[in-house]
Amino acid sequence: xxxxxxxxxxxWALREPPPSQPRTDETATGALTPEKIPxxxxxxxxxxxxxxxxxxxxxxxxGIPSATGQVGPPLVLSTxxxxxxxxxxYRGEAKTVHEYIVESVLDPQRFVVxxxxxxxxxxxxxxxxxxxxxxxxxxxxxxxxxxxxVP
Numbered sequence: 001x002x003x004x005x006x007x008x009x010x011x012w013a014l015r016e017p018p019p020s021q022p023r024t025d026e027t028a029t030g031a032l033t034p035e036k037i038p039x040x041x042x043x044x045x046x047x048x049x050x051x052x053x054x055x056x057x058x059x060x061x062x063g064i065p066s067a068t069g070q071v072g073p074p075l076v077l078s079t080x081x082x083x084x085x086x087x088x089x090y091r092g093e094a095k096t097v098h099e100y101i102v103e104s105v106l107d108p109q110r111f112v113v114x115x116x117x118x119x120x121x122x123x124x125x126x127x128x129x130x131x132x133x134x135x136x137x138x139x140x141x142x143x144x145x146x147x148x149x150v151p
Contacts, residue, residue, distance in 0.1 A: 042132025
């Protein structure tokens with residue numbers, strides 16, 4: 001009888017916590033940490049998808065209020081995207097403007113637009129945007145032209 005009480009006590013103490021209780025040990029897989037939380041999920045408004053990550057601070061983005069930044073190139077990729085893909089300095093793998101936009105967010109050093117400083121675009125953006133948000137960003141930017149108005 002004593003052995004079974006000890007055994008039950010040991011098993012009880014070593015059991016996994018129920019799913020309703022979060023694991024606190026550092027070996028828990030899939031633990032939600034601040035660096036894993038996206039800045040945007042893609043469910044936000046288009047304006048929020050651009051403004052929460054701070055895109056307007058560095059870029060001109062037609063249709064996005066206050067997107068008048070001068071640090072990075074204007075994001076009018078319907079006008080400039082094809083030219084960038086053909087540029088001899090382009091080292092990426094994209095075949096379309098849409099792919100180029102995604103690639104530029106995920107690996108910004110693949111191509112730095114002439115006249116703009118290298119290593120300015122944060123390399124962590126790709127990990128802080130959800131796939132849906134990045135898809136919406138690319139879909140929007142590939143339609144923007146130099147003639148589009150900036151509010």
